[in-house]
Amino acid sequence: MQLPKALSAALAAADENYLIGLCNKGTVNRAKKDLAVSASPETMPGQDGVTVRLGDISCLITAPLGESRCSCPSSAICRHRIAAILWLKGRLDAGPDPAAPPPRPEFQELRAYPPEKLAKQLGSKRLSAALFRHQSGSGPQITEASVVTVDMPWLPACVRLLEPLEHSTCTCHSKVFCPHKAEALLYWQLKEGVADPSLLQPAQPAGAALDLEAARGVCRAVQEALAAQLATQSLCIGPARAADSYLNQDAILSAALASKCDAIHPGYGFLSENPDFADRCVQAGLKYIGPSGDVIRKLGSKSAARTLARSAGVPVVPGSDGALKNVRQAKALAEE
Ligand SMILES: [Zn+2]
């Protein structure tokens, strides 16, 4: 049978793995059974490919094979299309050695996909985990034939990458480029040296560039949270109630001393504007990262800060001289 050149090439290159990649093993097996019991289908070569009639179903098989169409309502590659492809494959003129496996594809599209795009789709947490898996040799099982099969049991998902890339499949059955496909393609690119792991590292947490170790005081409730995991150590400073943990100066100081910290950064809110805490850190021999207790005392109160600024000759916005004592004074000043 005379087939368009592109279609013959696509049929010759499509081994069982590729067909499974287009749909799944069950569909391929069902298609084989259908074909075994059906009468020889009618075929009609046309402009776009070959129409194959299987009973009252009609399939248009084109190259790439993933773009073939069927009269049934399935939007995915169905058993009819696979049966039609298998039948056409059987009609191909046998080459010099029909048993020889088809040449391994170049996977140009898989190579050309921008790694940054994959990194972005994965997000920094999944990307870090993927780079760690790749570097520690605990990555997925990757097998390459007519398709690239990437088995990621920890997700769990098994992705079959094929060309055209949009016809790749995932065991999650997503029709779009799901995060599993992105992760699978990234592992393959890393293995092939297409993606450079050093260029993909997500932003490091603050402090990493200075080679600082960070111990984070956390309450029990967030001990498992990401912030705590990013620190080199996380120290439990008490139960979830803030008064018993983040505002518990004794607990924080003893955790810092026990873990041999040099300095304390108070974070935001909680004790960060507490002058006594700043003083106690210094008394305990720890550096307090922030203003001294004295400065916090002077600037913590807005009216005291204003008085201080004026005494130093710094211009301030119009207002009263010192704190007002009652509503009557405030009204009078507002009318001025
Ligand atoms: Zn169909």
Ligand SMILES: [Zn+2]
């Ligand atoms: Zn998926």
